[in-house]
Amino acid sequence: MSETIQLEAIVPEELAGKRLDQALAELFPDYSRSRLKQWITEGAVSVDAEPVKKPREKVSLGMLLAVDAELESEERHKPQPMPLNVVYEDDDILVINKPAGLVVHPGAGAPDGTLLNALLHHFPAIDQVPRAGIIHRLDKDTTGLMVVAKTVPAQTHLVAAMQAREIEREYEAVCNGVMTAGGMVDEPVGRHPTKRTHMAVVGGGRDAVTHYRVMERFRAHTHLRLKLETGRTHQIRVHMAHIRYPLVGDLTYGGRPRPPKQASDSFLQTLRGFSRQALHAVQLSLHHPISGEWMSWQAPYPEDFTHLLEQLRIDREQHARG
Structure with missing residues (x-):
């Protein structure tokens, strides 16, 4: 038994000239590079309807890339009973509040126990939707709202809306450093030139725009509200580190603990014990893919994020009193 994989995409401007x-x-990140290369050499990939067997062949703007391959059944993902915090559900979409520690899609480091496995158990028919209806991701240790398509038509509409930047996603974060004002980061994001598991601001990367505003300032930290125009991998984390305000707990991008002077033991313990990036997808708004109705959801802060803010406020007040 095998599953037929059929994928299509038009080469966008930022990928023109790439191999x-x-x-x-870049276009189909759910599949490993080695698998994609194998499909190319097997003749399962076509460019403008002509099979191409050379991975190094260059592509041009507007070309139609298509994959028509077989995925062996033992490599298909299995349903697993796992708790899901469902914020909203109807016949077409599912909105969940993802906890920290949950990987969205199986990969080399997480073959199962992912959100995808949980979705297959929660709604078995989602197996008929590519990528089990997942149209965007949150990093393993980022919490908050995600929308999932339960049907192929819903997925088609949501993917188009995401590409057209019609889905609004807002986040809250705590960063190292005291910001004087909000702003915007408009810098391309791509794979780090030497650290292959990291992303970075790089020339030739994909366009990425992050808006941010200050919600609250502390002695050595800032509580931010952020809005994405694009959804690149690690975008907020990379952009904040780029402007030298890395997120608390984000050791990958420089967010090591930076306590202010004369911090209390409890505050130091909170900072040092915050073992993930302080980032929460707090609001999600979109047009329903079938009805067209404008819908919006909010997710309360997770417990660790709330505790971090409480400790930051206590520290600020203690030192304001002198």
Whole structure:
């Protein structure tokens, strides 16, 4: 038994001139580079309806890339009973509040126990939707709202809305450093040139725009509200580190503990014990893919994020009193 994988995408401007295997990896991130290369050499990939077997072949703007391959059944993902915090559900979409520690899609480091496995158990028919209806991701240790398509038509509409930047996603974060004002980061994000598991602001990366505003200032930290125009991997984390305000707890991008002077033991313990990036997808708004109705959801802060803010306020007040 095997599953037929059929994928199509038009080469966008930012991928023009890239190698075929590199373009496919950017356009279809759910599949490993090695698997994509294998499909190319097996003749399962076509460019403008012509089979191409050379991974290094360059692609141009507007080309139609198509994959028509077989995925062996033992490699298909299995349903697993796992708790899901469902914020909203109807016949077409599912909105969940993802906890920290939950990987969205199986990969080399997490073959199962992912959100995808949980979705297959929660709604078995979602197996008929590509990627089990997942149209965007949150990093493993980022919490908050995600929308999932339960049907192919819903997925088609949501993917188009995401590409057209019609889905609004807002986040809250705590960063190191005291910001004087909000602003915008408009810098391309791509794979780090030497650290292959990291992303970075790089020339030739994909366009990425993050808006941020100050919600609250502390002695050595800032509580931010952020809005994405684009959804690149690690975008907020990379952009905040780029402007030298890395997120608390984000050791990958420089967010090591930076306590202010004369911090209390309890505050130091909170900072040092915050073992993930302080980032929460707090609001999600979109047009329903079938009815067209404008819908919006909010997710309360997770417990660790609330505790961090409480400790930051206590520290500020203690030192304001002198």
